[in-house]
Amino acid sequence: MKTVMVKMKKVGPTRGLGPRYGSSVRKRYIKVMAEMKKPHKCPQCGFPRVKRESVGVWKCRKCGFKYTGGAYTPVTKLGVIAKRSAKGLPTEEAVKAEEKQATEEEEETA
Numbered sequence: 001m002k003t004v005m006v007k008m009k010k011v012g013p014t015r016g017l018g019p020r021y022g023s024s025v026r027k028r029y030i031k032v033m034a035e036m037k038k039p040h041k042c043p044q045c046g047f048p049r050v051k052r053e054s055v056g057v058w059k060c061r062k063c064g065f066k067y068t069g070g071a072y073t074p075v076t077k078l079g080v081i082a083k084r085s086a087k088g089l090p091t092e093e094a095v096k097a098e099e100k101q102a103t104e105e106e107e108e109t110a
């Protein structure tokens with residue numbers, strides 16, 4: 001006899017009462033960290049030699065082109081968050097706001 005039971009029904013990463021930040025945020029963080037360590041393409045010479053010099057600053061090791069972008073990747077959705085956080089909104093708050101927005105959109109279509 002099989003006693004394997006599904007204990008919890010997954011409704012959605014942001015649904016229900018739980019920790020303030022769902023696993024989706026952590027998953028995204030892991031993904032971002034992986035992205036950050038990858039070489040990025042230079043917008044000037046096209047070589048994937050762009051490395052993060054400091055938070056939001058990217059430099060190409062091929063042609064020396066330096067530019068600002070996202071805190072973790074040159075240009076991403078998180079770059080938008082970085083810009084927002086620069087305006088005074090903490091990154092976590094921005095992520096939370098995005099999560100909330102996504103949930104609201106989800107609920108509207110449901």
Ligand SMILES: [Zn+2]
Nearest residue numbers: 042045060063
């Ligand atoms: Zn370059």
